[in-house]
Amino acid sequence: EAGVAQSPRYKIIEKRQSVAFWCNPISGHATLYWYQQILGQGPKLLIQFQNNGVVDDSQLPKDRFSAERLKGVDSTLKIQPAKLEDSAVYLCASSFDSYNEQFFGPGTRLTVL
Amino acid sequence: AQKITQTQPGMFVQEKEAVTLDCTYDTSDQSYGLFWYKQPSSGEMIFLIYQGSYDEQNATEGRYSLNFQKARKSANLVISASQLGDSAMYFCAMRRYNNAGNMLTFGGGTRLMVKP
Numbered sequence: 001e002a003g004v005a006q007s008p009r010y011k012i013i014e015k016r017q018s019v020a021f022w023c024n025p026i027s028g029h030a031t032l033y034w035y036q037q038i039l040g041q042g043p044k045l046l047i048q049f050q051n052n053g054v055v056d057d058s059q060l061p062k063d064r065f066s067a068e069r070l071k072g073v074d075s076t077l078k079i080q081p082a083k084l085e086d087s088a089v090y091l092c093a094s095s096f097d098s099y100n101e102q103f104f105g106p107g108t109r110l111t112v113l
Numbered sequence: 114a115q116k117i118t119q120t121q122p123g124m125f126v127q128e129k130e131a132v133t134l135d136c137t138y139d140t141s142d143q144s145y146g147l148f149w150y151k152q153p154s155s156g157e158m159i160f161l162i163y164q165g166s167y168d169e170q171n172a173t174e175g176r177y178s179l180n181f182q183k184a185r186k187s188a189n190l191v192i193s194a195s196q197l198g199d200s201a202m203y204f205c206a207m208r209r210y211n212n213a214g215n216m217l218t219f220g221g222g223t224r225l226m227v228k229p
Contacts, residue, residue, distance in 0.1 A: 042117070042204050042219030043158070056216065089156055099215055104150075104158035
């Protein structure tokens with residue numbers, strides 16, 4: 001069974017630029033999560049989708065971050081414009097439903113210069 | 114509010130010895146779950162072990178065991194017979210249930226370094 005896929009693995013941009021990350025969850029998983037992990041800290045949940053609907057985005061900085069999961073499968077997370085403090089690893093996770101174990105992808109490491 | 118505390122930023126252990134990684138948590142929920150994840154330098158979070166708040170016995174998975182002390186709100190991870198490949202970051206996480214299903218709150222992590 002294929003795991004959670006993410007791309008790109010690494011991205012370097014300058015502040016005020018835009019960037020987008022892509023996630024493909026495990027087949028059949030209805031719930032998808034995006035986490036932000038700043039260096040030296042544990043992951044922090046940004047947004048949770050159930051199929052193509054948002055169920056929790058309370059910690060998403062909505063002035064610059066957006067996410068979508070249009071067909072209930074793949075998801076994209078966008079930052080526009082990026083700030084220095086957005087430098088982090090962005091982890092995507094999926095679960096069969098919102099009450100089951102979460103499986104994580106390899107993450108995208110973003111560096112904002 | 115949920116809070117997970119890992120007080121050991123870094124730990125050294127000799128290969129083949131056992132090591133305990135500490136985790137304490139704070140919650141007012143009656144039903145919750147506790148997880149340990151391993152994060153190697155590649156970045157992926159690898160699930161190790163799970164303990165439910167109503168489980169009476171401590172969870173074990175191979176060389177990993179979870180020392181669950183509910184009254185003290187601690188969920189320490191014990192790794193027996195450490196291997197060089199165990200060198201990584203380790204995160205304790207708590208799952209609580211809400212209207213959205215379940216949420217994971219992570220601690221700050223402990224970096225384990227296994228010495229040959």
